[in-house]
Amino acid sequence: MIGRRLALAAALAAAAAAAPGCSPEREGGVVLWHTYTNGERAALEQLAEEWNRDHPDRGLTLVAVPYDAFADKLTSAIPNGNGPDLFIYAHDRIGAWVDARLIEPVEFWVDDELADRFDRGALLPLAYEGSLWGLPLGTKSLALFYRTDLVATPPRTTDELLALAPAARAADRYALAYANTELYGHAPWLFGYGGAVFDDAGELDLATAEAAAAGAFARTLVADGVVPADASVQLVATLFNEGKAAMALSGPWFIGDIADGVPWQVTTMPVVSATGEVAAPFLSAEGVLMSARARDKEAAFAVMDHLTSDGAAIVRARRAQQVVANRAAYLEPDIGDDPVLSTFRAQSAHTVPMPASPTMRAVWRPYMIALQEILRGADPGDALRGVEHEVRTGP
Amino acid sequence: MTRADSIAPRAATAAPRHRAQLRDWAVATALALIVASAAFFVHRNREFREREEHRAHAAAVAVARGEPPVSPVDAAGVVSPATPSPRYPFLRQRTFQPVGEAAPRALGGPCAPALDKLVYDAATRFDATGPFKGFLPDGSGRVVAAVAAPGTPGGVAVAVSTPPSGPEPYPWLTFVGLIGLGGVIAAAGALLGAWRRPTLLALGASGLAVPTLFWTGPWPAAIIVGLTTLVATASARGATDRWAEALRAHRVALAFLAPAAIAMAILVATPFIAGLVLGFYDHDAGSWTFVGLDNFGHILSGGGKGFDDPGNFWFVLGVTVAWTAVNVVLHVALGVALALLLRQPWLRGKGVFRMLLILPWAIPNYITALIWKGMFQSQDGAINSLLDYAGLGGDVSWFSSWSTAFTANVVTNTWLGFPFMMVVALGALESIPRDLYEAAEVDGASPLQRFWHVTLPHLRPALGPAVVLGSIWTFNMFNVIFLVSRGEPGGSTDILVTQAYRWAFERDEYGMAAAYATLIFLILLLWTVFGTKVTRKEGTP
Numbered sequence: 001m002i003g004r005r006l007a008l009a010a011a012l013a014a015a016a017a018a019a020p021g022c023s024p025e026r027e028g029g030v031v032l033w034h035t036y037t038n039g040e041r042a043a044l045e046q047l048a049e050e051w052n053r054d055h056p057d058r059g060l061t062l063v064a065v066p067y068d069a070f071a072d073k074l075t076s077a078i079p080n081g082n083g084p085d086l087f088i089y090a091h092d093r094i095g096a097w098v099d100a101r102l103i104e105p106v107e108f109w110v111d112d113e114l115a116d117r118f119d120r121g122a123l124l125p126l127a128y129e130g131s132l133w134g135l136p137l138g139t140k141s142l143a144l145f146y147r148t149d150l151v152a153t154p155p156r157t158t159d160e161l162l163a164l165a166p167a168a169r170a171a172d173r174y175a176l177a178y179a180n181t182e183l184y185g186h187a188p189w190l191f192g193y194g195g196a197v198f199d200d201a202g203e204l205d206l207a208t209a210e211a212a213a214a215g216a217f218a219r220t221l222v223a224d225g226v227v228p229a230d231a232s233v234q235l236v237a238t239l240f241n242e243g244k245a246a247m248a249l250s251g252p253w254f255i256g257d258i259a260d261g262v263p264w265q266v267t268t269m270p271v272v273s274a275t276g277e278v279a280a281p282f283l284s285a286e287g288v289l290m291s292a293r294a295r296d297k298e299a300a301f302a303v304m305d306h307l308t309s310d311g312a313a314i315v316r317a318r319r320a321q322q323v324v325a326n327r328a329a330y331l332e333p334d335i336g337d338d339p340v341l342s343t344f345r346a347q348s349a350h351t352v353p354m355p356a357s358p359t360m361r362a363v364w365r366p367y368m369i370a371l372q373e374i375l376r377g378a379d380p381g382d383a384l385r386g387v388e389h390e391v392r393t394g395p
Numbered sequence: 396m397t398r399a400d401s402i403a404p405r406a407a408t409a410a411p412r413h414r415a416q417l418r419d420w421a422v423a424t425a426l427a428l429i430v431a432s433a434a435f436f437v438h439r440n441r442e443f444r445e446r447e448e449h450r451a452h453a454a455a456v457a458v459a460r461g462e463p464p465v466s467p468v469d470a471a472g473v474v475s476p477a478t479p480s481p482r483y484p485f486l487r488q489r490t491f492q493p494v495g496e497a498a499p500r501a502l503g504g505p506c507a508p509a510l511d512k513l514v515y516d517a518a519t520r521f522d523a524t525g526p527f528k529g530f531l532p533d534g535s536g537r538v539v540a541a542v543a544a545p546g547t548p549g550g551v552a553v554a555v556s557t558p559p560s561g562p563e564p565y566p567w568l569t570f571v572g573l574i575g576l577g578g579v580i581a582a583a584g585a586l587l588g589a590w591r592r593p594t595l596l597a598l599g600a601s602g603l604a605v606p607t608l609f610w611t612g613p614w615p616a617a618i619i620v621g622l623t624t625l626v627a628t629a630s631a632r633g634a635t636d637r638w639a640e641a642l643r644a645h646r647v648a649l650a651f652l653a654p655a656a657i658a659m660a661i662l663v664a665t666p667f668i669a670g671l672v673l674g675f676y677d678h679d680a681g682s683w684t685f686v687g688l689d690n691f692g693h694i695l696s697g698g699g700k701g702f703d704d705p706g707n708f709w710f711v712l713g714v715t716v717a718w719t720a721v722n723v724v725l726h727v728a729l730g731v732a733l734a735l736l737l738r739q740p741w742l743r744g745k746g747v748f749r750m751l752l753i754l755p756w757a758i759p760n761y762i763t764a765l766i767w768k769g770m771f772q773s774q775d776g777a778i779n780s781l782l783d784y785a786g787l788g789g790d791v792s793w794f795s796s797w798s799t800a801f802t803a804n805v806v807t808n809t810w811l812g813f814p815f816m817m818v819v820a821l822g823a824l825e826s827i828p829r830d831l832y833e834a835a836e837v838d839g840a841s842p843l844q845r846f847w848h849v850t851l852p853h854l855r856p857a858l859g860p861a862v863v864l865g866s867i868w869t870f871n872m873f874n875v876i877f878l879v880s881r882g883e884p885g886g887s888t889d890i891l892v893t894q895a896y897r898w899a900f901e902r903d904e905y906g907m908a909a910a911y912a913t914l915i916f917l918i919l920l921l922w923t924v925f926g927t928k929v930t931r932k933e934g935t936p
Contacts (some may be wrong), residue, residue: 031858072900081534096903101532107486108503127485131519230773238775274924293532298509305505328615365901369885376795376884390706393699 015060029059030296030303032288033074033084035067038256044088046319047312051303058299078102078291085294086303090140090284091125092354097289099358104290106132108300117310119345122325125285125353134287135308136325137316141177142188142249142281143347144270148263150246158192158217159273165226168246172206175226177236178249180218180375184282184365185249189214192272192279192351197363198355204391207362207384213274215371215380222375229375240264249281252323252344266340268347283351285325317341323348361389367391416585416592417578419635423600424574424624427619431603435566438610443562448528451538451556455528458494459544459552467557469537470510474502474518476549492547510555517541518551531555561663566606572604590631597627606685673909683906690910705886712918715870715890718804722869723862725809730816731854735846737817738824749821756814764878767807771879794883801880801888810874812868823857825848863926867919891915 010197036044041064048060063084065073071093077083077100097103110132117121122136146154150173155161163175168175179185183197190196195211198204221227228239237257239245248254249269258264269279288307294300308310313326317335323344330345354360370383454464454471464471471494477487491514492499502515513531520527521541528540536559544550577599584595600623604616629635642649674690676683697707704710713794733752737745755763770777771793779791794800835845873892876882882889882897889897892915899908 105516105519109505109507110486110511111504112480112482114505115486123483127483129523130485130487134901189765216467230794235772257585295533297512301505362902365897372795372884 015059028302029061030086030294031061031063031084032303033063033065033070033087033273035065035070036088036320037064040316040322043316043319043322044307046315047307049338051306055302058296058302060303074190074291075100075102078293081293083291083293085296085300086290087287088137088288088290089284090354091134091180092338092356092360094126094128094394095356096291096361098128098131098133101292103133104292104294104297105133106135106290106301106304107132109305110135114305117308117327118325119327121283121347121348121351121353122285125283125356126287129357134289135304136285136287137308137313138322138324139283139285139324139344139348140251140253140349141283141344141347142185142251142350143266143268143343144247145240145250145254145258145264145266146247147240147243148265150243154247154265155269155270157271157273158279161270162220162224162226163225164246165200168263169225173243174228174239174245176221176247176249177227177231177239179231179233179236180222180227181230181368181371182233183364183371184216186214186367186371187352188249188269188279188281189217189272191281192269192275192277193217194275194277198357204355204359204388206367206388206391207381209381211384212380215374215384217272217274218371219375219377252321252340255321255340278350280350280352281347282354283348284354362391363387400509412588412592413582413585414438415630415636415639416581416596418639419626419630420578420581420596420600422635423623424577424597424603426622426626427603428570428574428616430605430619430622431570432565433739434611434615439563443559444530447530447536447538447556447559448540451540451554452528452542452557454554454556455540455542455552458554461546463494464554469555469557470514471554472496472552473544473547474514474551474553475499475547476551477518477522483859487519489518491515493534513539513555514553517553517555521551521553559927569606573605577602593627593631596630597623600626608828665867670909670912673906674913676906676909678903678905686906690906691914692912694907694910705882705889708914710887711889711891714801714888718801718872718876718890719869721805722808722812722872725805726816726865726869727814727858727862729809730818731820731858733813733817734820734824735850737821752817753814755810755819755903760811761874761878764807764875765811768879771803772859784931792848794880796884797887800883804875804880804888807879808869808872811875812865815865816858819857819861820854823854828851859929862926863923866922866926870919870922871915891918 032048034044035043044062048062051060051341070089074083074087074089076096079100094103118136119139122139123132125133126132126136144154150168151164155164164175180391183190190211193210193214195208195214196205222229228235228245231239233250236245236248236250239252240248241257241259241262250257269281271277272279288304290297290300290304308326310326310328313324313329314332315337316322317324317332317338318328321338323341324335330342335341366371366387370378370387373383374380430644450466451468454466454468455466457463458471458473473492475490475492477489480486480488489497489502491502491511502511517539518541521543526540526542528538531537531539538556539553540556541551543552544552548854580599580602581596584592584599587595597620597625601620604619607615607619626635629638675687679685694708697704697709702709736742737749737752741829742748771779773779773790773792773794776793778793782791791799793803831849832845835849840848870890871892872890873896876890876893877896878889880888882893886897891911895908895911895915896931898904898911
């Protein structure tokens with residue numbers, strides 16, 4: 001990889017072409033790390049080709065890094081100066097990366113006009129502690145997938161969801177499947193019932209009566225046979241594909257897991273009947289972020305600008321079905337009317353951004369254990385107080 | 396030195412003694428040079444940082460007073476307080492009044508110069524943390540400093556220094572001079588002989604301690620004097636002669652060993668030592684703080700949790716020991732039983748069976764672990780389907796209770812572990828002479844007696860080390876625990892290594908993880924020493 005980068009840098013230095021637009025201080029390329037595969041990768045490669053055609057002096061090199069190793073590689077490579085100039089990642093690690101001084105604030109280059117490009121909901125998660133840390137590409141959240149052969153009209157409320165259960169059980173299937181022991185999967189109920197992870201001031205606020213009610217509801221779903229117990233993400237896909245689950249809560253990545261020949265559609269989350277609020281899933285905003293050790297920051301920002309431009313967003317939406325952050329992209333008829341994209345975009349208006357604070361990292365696992373206990377019959381209030389205690393005092 | 400005096404007369408003839416003196420002096424000097432160079436670099440970097448930070452800070456202070464900067468700067472001036480955009484509070488406008496220019500200019504925008512970004516970020520950092528000075532992370536050696544500018548309400552005086560002239564050069568001349576002088580002193584010692592030989596050797600090599608006194612204080616000097624005295628003492632006692640002789644005698648062997656030894660030092664010893672050291676530090680968002688034995692104290696005290704809490708070290712240790720014991724017993728029992736079966740004369744197709752039985756061992760264990768994980772799945776897993784088919788109730792939620800989750804782990808690991816014991820037992824069985832069985836049969840021993848008094852004693856020497864090895868593998872069997880039960884329910888089936896992993900990669904507490912690893916190492920070290928002793932005792936007929 002380094003060899004390739006060096007060769008590229010050498011070739012560029014030899015070319016020494018005059019730079020159009022904002023002239024860079026130094027010659028050299030921009031290296032971007034990403035975890036994209038399939039359509040998203042193809043779209044990104046197309047955009048990189050466009051960039052390289054117009055800017056031979058500031059070539060963009062894409063490096064695909066496996067998702068599992070991505071965050072660890074960044075934290076070890078950037079401080080040593082071996083990291084990328086740019087990388088693509090969800091916003092939820094920003095807090096930790098800011099604390100560790102791994103990423104560069106970009107508000108210096110951004111004016112209101114540039115910011116107006118994006119859906120507010122996609123841009124705001126990338127702001128942290130009064131600075132902006134990246135430009136958004138798209139958003140990801142859960143929504144309600146359903147098999148059109150098994151569900152005529154998807155439930156609009158949780159009461160309607162519960163009402164679907166007896167018929168489904170009679171047909172030896174579950175009405176719904178979702179990763180119910182993960183906080184990410186449970187989040188729609190949590191926020192739909194008015195619960196929270198942090199309060200408005202950013203303080204931990206886990207053990208509320210509302211959160212306990214959401215836990216009790218999750219247990220009811222299992223106890224009434226609406227959903228399978230301890231369903232993993234893989235199991236949800238299997239059950240949905242085999243017709244053993246009529247509906248599934250999942251995100252845009254789920255589309256690739258649906259088997260050929262399964263008739264499906266996706267719609268927004270139902271309203272929690274007890275509160276009248278939409279079950280709001282977590283929102284993660286995926287953005288292009290800049291390394292604090294980026295070699296040529298102006299060139300790197302120019303690439304960020306290019307990748308998040310309206311034109312680029314249209315390419316990403318068309319080729320990768322990405323729920324892009326750019327408002328103008330949805331003015332294109334084929335994108336604005338795309339049932340999947342418009343559903344996820346509509347859902348994104350009823351979401352809670354995943355907290356970016358480093359404390360959140362300490363919440364996931366204790367919360368998962370608490371959910372397992374709650375589904376097995378533990379008192380939700382006690383279990384959540386346990387989580388709050390553990391997060392506060394450390395494991 | 397009176398001690399050296401009494402030992403010196405033991406030394407050999409004159410000519411080799413001179414050569415030995417030169418050799419030992421060279422060794423002592425090399426050690427001293429390493430320490431002195433390290434001291435120099437520490438001194439140089441500190442000096443450099445202080446000088447450069449002072450330069451930028453002084454420039455910023457001058458700008459704050461409305462004076463021209465006192466030292467060369469890339470940029471210096473006063474930044475206005477931030478005006479947030481009404482729509483996006485995190486987009487903030489600032490203006491910059493450079494020193495010596497008529498009008499302020501706006502900072503930022505898509506085509507703004509790179510230097511403005513440094514100034515802008517410095518003002519932002521000042522707003523968050525107050526006055527600061529520090530190197531830019533771009534490796535240019537420039538320092539940015541910010542102080543409050545009393546002239547502008549809420550303003551910040553920022554200075555970015557020019558790239559510095561190079562740091563102090565390596566003191567070649569001083570070192571060469573001191574080494575030359577030391578060589579003369581050591582040579583004089585060799586000529587004078589007796590107690591003067593080692594004394595002047597130490598003195599000659601200690602010359603390098605002198606400049607370090609001016610650089611970093613007494614510690615490096617003390618280390619140099621200590622090392623050279625050590626070498627001189629060894630020299631006086633003839634130890635260095637013996638070492639040199641040994642080196643000469645085994646030089647071919649050592650030359651062959653060297654590549655492997657160097658590789659081991661780099662690939663094994665270095666990370667190991669780094670791991671040991673990390674255990675004494677606390678990690679928080681990329682910064683490390685020395686905390687002494689706090690991590691170990693926290694772990695060994697159970698972190699204030701009850702003994703029945705999966706977060707308590709002693710609970711995890713108990714689970715790990717139970718896990719290891721159950722597994723090894725099953726591995727050995729199953730392995731020996733199958734090995735005995737494979738030796739039965741009536742069995743046809745031994746080769747096929749043997750191959751099939753070794754197969755679980757040949758497949759990468761994480762693949763096996765993932766397959767078993769799928770089979771233990773509660774809705775559609777193979778195990779539950781089988782139980783259902785057999786009418787035993789197919790709705791076991793394997794990972795919801797400790798005993799079933801632990802059982803699932805043990806079953807998986809037994810599948811993975813018995814072939815090794817079987818292969819070891821097969822080999823050992825081959826080496827038992829047939830006539831022993833014939834003799835036992837003639838004496839009227841029953842099959843059980845033959846197993847107990849002939850087979851088992853012969854298996855022990857081979858199985859003993861295999862059990863020690865197998866127990867270490869099982870004790871650290873990360874893949875099975877991590878992939879099959881994932882510690883469920885509630886982390887209670889985690890073993891020590893998976894806990895260490897969680898400390899490092901789920902909680903970012905690398906110090907705690909390193910302390911865990913050190914404790915695991917110590918436990919296994921004890922067990923290896925103890926286990927080897929026990930098996931050796933049993934093994935001797």
